[in-house]
Amino acid sequence: MPRLNHQIKKLRAEMKEIGKEQRSIRKGQKKVREKLEAVESKCQELRRETKLVIQQSNNTRIRLALMLQILKARQANDFVKATLLTQALREIIAKQNKNLELPIINYQLSEKNLRDLE
Template structure:
């Protein structure tokens, strides 16, 4: 039994108690450090989440803007094609008008010079040209 009492007394010795107290303080310090680290980590995580959400919103705004620009570009491209077609049509109409005016002028010259055969041929040609253009 003495050995038990001796062991108990050795646990209650001041040096042992200091060691136990120091160990407790050390573990408390570690817990506090861990808590501080966790608080910092949580704060960093919250800040990162906020930044991520802001970036996500900005990216969505950019995507919307790109979509709008793409739609405007497509509308402008379509309008450009339509203008090109209209220009081609006007050019063809202008050429046809020039051709008809040329034939009419030749008809007038032929009539002035009393060349009625030539005038009749040119008139027939003009009629065929006008009919062809009306069919198109």
């Protein structure tokens, strides 16, 4: 009987230790999960920012191409074409500026959110 009581106490102590280890493992898993979620969030934001930079780069190329065509039209004394291209350039710039307002605001908010995650 005393031997049985000793084994029961030993098993209870082992179970208590196993419980502590399991809680520690769960706590570690939670920390890893939170860090992974933060990294995934940053990754998504970087993808959005990269997409915005690519879009801005493409917009710049379009504007530069139009400007070059305007210069060529002026050099060729084709002022009607230069005027049409200039008007098209103004419309494109206005449209691009309107479309870029929201992503810039989102970008500024995301910068703050990223700092909060660190």
